[in-house]
Amino acid sequence: MSSTSSSVLRADQIWIDGKFVKWDEGHMHVMTHALHYGLGVFEGIRAYRTHDGRLAVFRLKEHIQRLMDSAHICLMKMPYTAEQLEEACLELLRKQRDLFSNGAYLRPIAFMGDGAMGLGAVNPIRAVITAWDWGAYLGEKGIREGIRAKVSSFTRMHVNVNMVRGKISGQYVNSILAKREAVLGGYDEAILLDISGFVAEASGENIFMVNKKGVIKTPPLSSPILDGITRDTVLKLLKDSGRYVEEVTFTRDALYIGNEIFFTGTAAEITPVREVDNRQVGEGKPGPVTKFVQDTYFRVVRGQEPRYAEWLTYV
Template sequence: MSSTSSSVLRAEHIWLDGKLVKWDEGSVHVMTHALHYGLGVFEGIRAYKTHDGRLAVFRLREHIRRLLDSAHIIMLHIPYTEDQLVEATLELLRQQKHLFANGAYLRPVAFMGDGAMGLGAVNPTRVAVTAWDWGAYLGDKGIREGIRAKVSSFTRMHVNVNMVRGKITGQYVNSILAKREAVLAGYDEAILLDISGFVAEASGENIFMVNKKGVIKTPPLSSPILDGITRDTVLKLLRDSGRVVDEVTFTRDALYICNEIFFTGTAAEITPVREVDNRQVGEGKPGPIGRFVQESYFKVVRGQDDRYADWLTYV
């Protein structure tokens, strides 16, 4: 076994351009076009150990479809079909189930490879799928107790500046700058506003809030946000439970005076926010709606709710 750090277990192999290769052989040339210009797309996917001891990938096809859609948006040709990429992901896990019996984080990525340089170059696309053991992105304590967030001085990109529906590698510089600003200021995560000053999303998560009247709100897809698969999952869980969710814009001060805030994302899963800009949110701890969403979400990904069995692809 080897790890990316002393505590993070990584796969022994990766899937690269159609075949499994050893982790240390999964390299690309320094003249790779995407390294210089950021033209690539990626996904974050989780596989969970289910209640019966099996391993299942959550919403695998939806993630692969979004990867292909992101590539289509930036005119990056991926030389594999949806079925081939689904099978590649499952093959990677099947070959290494001894490492990931308790779950894994999966990272499909496609990017323009080496060859010609310059902004007008069109080189062959490289495609890889990697896996490692990645716990809660914002920490287990954050999931239990909530995190502190800061409204960033960096603005979420306008829809005419970049393609906000695509999960595009180069666009994440915007998120990295916001995240670093927040962490250096002593917070856990950043919240970005759009150019009109309305709440968009966190640096790597979608955002939900519950106001003092108990109304659940999340920014609409007409905002410059990623169409998150975990966001879609939470909308489905809430609405199936009979709760109403308004997909509407709202301001940062609406966050200051609401009862609950929580982030959603594959890496962060369901993470409550207990404080924004040094203002306590609600009672300063996870609220009832957030706890319901957490409990429901983890039951689904662990195969304990048959209503959503089709969201799981067993390895």
């Protein structure tokens, strides 16, 4: 058994460039290009213990395809196929089958390695997959009761400044600064606006709201937001339940007077927001739409909704 801290389990092996090595041997040279300039792409993928005790990876193919797309956007020639990376994820979990009793969080990452330096350098692409047991990203209490969010002073970058369809390492400095600002101010998470002042997304999550008329809204993909796989999942679940979602821009004060707000993301899963900028959202607790999404989502990832079985890849 290994751990990154006294309370977090991690795999005792890492997949690096096609080979498994011990966790403590997972080193990269200090001259790794991505360390200096941020050119890398990554994914966060969850595997869940299903209701029958098996381990299943949620929407593995979609995550790996987005990794490949992100690399393509960045002119990074991936040394492995999507199928090879999918199998590497599964094999890593097979080697740790007894360790992750509560499921696991997978982190595939690809980046420009060491060699030449400078912005024009083109070095071999390295690929790594790690896994650990990462609980609720914004806390179990946050999942149950909701969190406090702050509209950040940092703006989500324009679509000609960052590549919004890519999950690109260097772009997350914007999110880190926003998150740090929020946490230092006593909040749990940051909400970023776009350059026109419309709500974009949180530092690492997509956002949904329900207004006083019961209309569910989420920013459109024409906004500078990540095309979240959990976002896509929630849109599908809501549509299948007969609920309509407007993919439309809206302002921060629409959040203030909304009845419900929740974040979606692989790490955050479905996290309610009970307060924005010191203004209580609705009744200050998860509302009926949020609870429906949470309940349905967790049933799906645990294999209790057969109609969505194709989203699960069993280890």
